[in-house]
Amino acid sequence: MTGGMTRPLSRRARVLLPLSVLLVVLASWEAAVQATRTQGLVPHPGGVLWSGAQLTANGVIFQAMSGSLARVLIGFLFGACVGIPLGLAVGAFGTLDRALRPVLDALRSIAPIAWIPMAILWLGVRGNAALFVVAYGAVFPFIVNSSQAVRQVDRRLLSAARALGAGRWVMLRSVLLPSALPMIFTGARIALAFAWASIIAAELAVGIKVAGHGRSVAGIGQLMVETLYVKRDVDALVFYMLVVGLVSFAIDAGLRRVQERLLPWKSH
């Protein structure tokens, strides 16, 4: 609720008010931890800042981040390469849809994370299991949105294009594809959010063993497991959580930007 009985806030107050609330919360949090001497068990803002500075300075956070992001990207691209063509085909051909629907629905209903034990069994713990989970999770948003995009193509636009002389190729490339694009792109955003969420979970599950080997690139999830069990650094854990949130925010904001640039006729 904005407004109500009160006068609307000035622009400066709109920034300063939430900011000061945040500062008060952080300060009382810090004070509470200091007063109860529970550092090491309960994270506190000062410790988070300190750990964050260290992990940034020695580059650990960047290594872990690039390891995780690389897997997300590969899994996401795999999802696009499989999901978009499959989705388009399923959307365009009713027979194929009917044939594959039960299988796809069944697979889609299984949470990607539930595959982890199997993935570890087949692919080992060196990052490939996590990659599998990410790719698996990313495929379905692409399938669902691509097929829906084809089904929802405005029939009148198809008629208009035919009346204007469009042949098969022009129809496909210059009518069907552009009209499906916004929805596919929305699918991509969902897929990437899924991928990022499941990479953390997958790395958490796969984690600890890899961290000891030092051979494969440990991701941020693995780093969190290590931080929890080996280093027992609660402040670093909170710092990782913040970074994870920040990255997913940045990814979505970036994709929205791309969407606005590529699809200027749909601004959402």
Next chain:
Amino acid sequence: MEKPLDELVRLQGVGMVYQSSRDGERVEALAGIDFSVRRGEFLTVVGPSGCGKSTLLSLIAGFAAPTSGSVLFEGRPVDGPDPARGVMFQEYALFPWRTVAGNVEFGPFARGVDAATRRARAQTLIDLVGLKGFERRYPHELSGGMRQRCALARMLANEPTLWLMDEPLAAVDLQTRIILQDELLRLWGDARAGAQRPTVMFVTHGIDEAVLLADRILVLGRRPGRIKEVLEVDLPRPRAALRGSAEVARLTAHLWELIRDEAAQAIAEETQ
């Protein structure tokens, strides 16, 4: 088998039955339509809602085939859409991902006309329909009237022999509608001699519009749509000057007489 030269479209015993997408029921939209559209005439089509006006138009456009009878265009059976038969839709049906210029260029683009030629032609048409300065806008940035101008220019870019217009002005407000009527007449060649005008088949709900624009009015009766009457409109052109005149009012009243009962019936059935 010499056919008269002034016959552009010929409908022979045309009937259309389709399955309703809502309840799967058989709907007889048109029955026993025998009619010819003369080359160069402005024909308006009126009738109560559900009389198959739009169906008739889509048969001539080639979007669907009649379940009985035949549709001939320039003496040949219609099998599918063709750029010679331009279509304008009620809800514009502009490509939202193309700018005004991109939409107008689409026809020539689809038929493989080279970029320079189609650009030049599009610009001419954009100027002609009064959209100069809006070439780079997308349809969602345009008003209803401007979208309809864009749709008109897009249709004209293919230089069609026949303009098939399905209630093109139904979605714009009254003032815009009057302005667009005048512009449509101007583009068609209201002030020129009849021989060089394109042929127009214009479906409308507006009976005053039907009178003001037309050389002939095709009146359809409802369900299944049959030809109820064909009215000749012997009023001088240009027509814009006759807006609100006694002759137009008299013909409009007559037309209303013809369709009043069925229109009322249609409304009664729709509200059930």
